[in-house]
Amino acid sequence: MAAALAAARAAAAMGEVPVGAVITDSAGTIIATAHNRTRVDHDPTAHAEILAIRAAAKALGTDRLTGCTLTVTLEPCAMCAGAIAHARLTRLTYAAPDPKGGAIEHGPRIFTQPTVHHRPEIITGVAEAEAAQLLRTFFTERR
Amino acid sequence: MAAALAAARAAAAMGEVPVGAVITDSAGTIIATAHNRTRVDHDPTAHAEILAIRAAAKALGTDRLTGCTLTVTLEPCAMCAGAIAHARLTRLTYAAPDPKGGAIEHGPRIFTQPTVHHRPEIITGVAEAEAAQLLRTFFTERR
Numbered sequence: 001m002a003a004a005l006a007a008a009r010a011a012a013a014m015g016e017v018p019v020g021a022v023i024t025d026s027a028g029t030i031i032a033t034a035h036n037r038t039r040v041d042h043d044p045t046a047h048a049e050i051l052a053i054r055a056a057a058k059a060l061g062t063d064r065l066t067g068c069t070l071t072v073t074l075e076p077c078a079m080c081a082g083a084i085a086h087a088r089l090t091r092l093t094y095a096a097p098d099p100k101g102g103a104i105e106h107g108p109r110i111f112t113q114p115t116v117h118h119r120p121e122i123i124t125g126v127a128e129a130e131a132a133q134l135l136r137t138f139f140t141e142r143r
Numbered sequence: 144m145a146a147a148l149a150a151a152r153a154a155a156a157m158g159e160v161p162v163g164a165v166i167t168d169s170a171g172t173i174i175a176t177a178h179n180r181t182r183v184d185h186d187p188t189a190h191a192e193i194l195a196i197r198a199a200a201k202a203l204g205t206d207r208l209t210g211c212t213l214t215v216t217l218e219p220c221a222m223c224a225g226a227i228a229h230a231r232l233t234r235l236t237y238a239a240p241d242p243k244g245g246a247i248e249h250g251p252r253i254f255t256q257p258t259v260h261h262r263p264e265i266i267t268g269v270a271e272a273e274a275a276q277l278l279r280t281f282f283t284e285r286r
Binding site for chain 1: 181182184185186187188189193196197200201203204205206207208220221222223224225226228229230231242243244246249250251252253256257258259260
C-alpha cells in the first residue's frame with residue numbers, strides 16, 4: 001500500500017485526483033504502478049486501476065492476471081470493478097471506502113451480483129486514514 | 144450501427160469476440176470506431192466500447208464526450224457502462240441484449256443505481272438479430 005500511496009501523492013502533485021494503484025504477482029513483486037491520469041491523458045478511462053491492469057497485462061503478455069493482487073488507495077468504481085473481474089485478479093486490497101463512487105461495498109456492489117463471472121478475495125481498510133486524508137486535502141485545496 | 148457491425152465482423156475475422164462500437168458527434172459524424180482486442184492486445188480492458196471512448200476522447204482532446212453517441216453491437220458490461228458514465232456520453236445505442244454479461248438491463252443495471260453520476264439516453268434493439276447472430280456464429284464455431 002506504501003507504493004500505491006506514493007503514486008496517489010504523485011497524482012495530486014500534477015493536479016489529478018490522488019488515487020494510486022499497484023499490482024503485485026503471487027511472490028509480492030510489484031509488476032505495475034499507476035495513478036489517475038484522466039485529465040492529462042484526455043482519457044476518461046484512465047483511473048489508476050485501469051492503467052495498472054493494462055500495464056501488468058502487457059508486462060506479463062496475457063489478458064489474465066490470475067494470482068496477482070491489485071492494491072489501490074480508494075474503493076474501485078463500477079468501471080474498475082468490472083475490469084478487475086475481466087482481469088481475473090485473485091485479490092483486491094483497498095484503503096478508503098467511497099460512498100459516492102465506489103462499487104464494491106457501495107452502489108452496484110459488483111462482486112455481489114449473481115452475474116459477475118469472477119470474484120476476487122477482498123481486503124479493506126488498509127491505510128484508510130492516510131488515503132482518505134490525501135483525497136480530502138486535494139479537494140479542499142480546489143474548492 | 145452498420146459501422147459497428149462491420150467492426151464486429153472484423154473482430155471475428157481475427158479471432159476476437161465480435162463486438163464493435165462507434166462514437167459519433169452531435170452532427171452524426173463518426174469520430175471513433177473499435178472492436179474487441181483483449182486477446183491480441185493482451186489487455187483485459189480492451190472491449191470495443193473502452194477503445195472507442197479512449198480514441199474519441201483523444202481525437203477531441205478532452206476527457207468528456209458530452210453530445211456524443213456510443214453505438215455498440217452488444218449490451219455493455221459493468222466496466223464499459225462505468226466508462227460511459229465517466230465519459231459523459233449523451234446517448235447509448237446497443238443492438239443485442241446480454242443476459243450473462245450485460246450491465247444495462249441485466250446484472251448491476253448501472254444506470255439505475257442511485258449513485259451513478261451520469262445517465263445517457265438509452266436506445267436498444269437496433270439490428271439486434273444481426274448482432275446476436277454474429278456472436279452465435281462465432282461461439283458455435285469455437286465449441
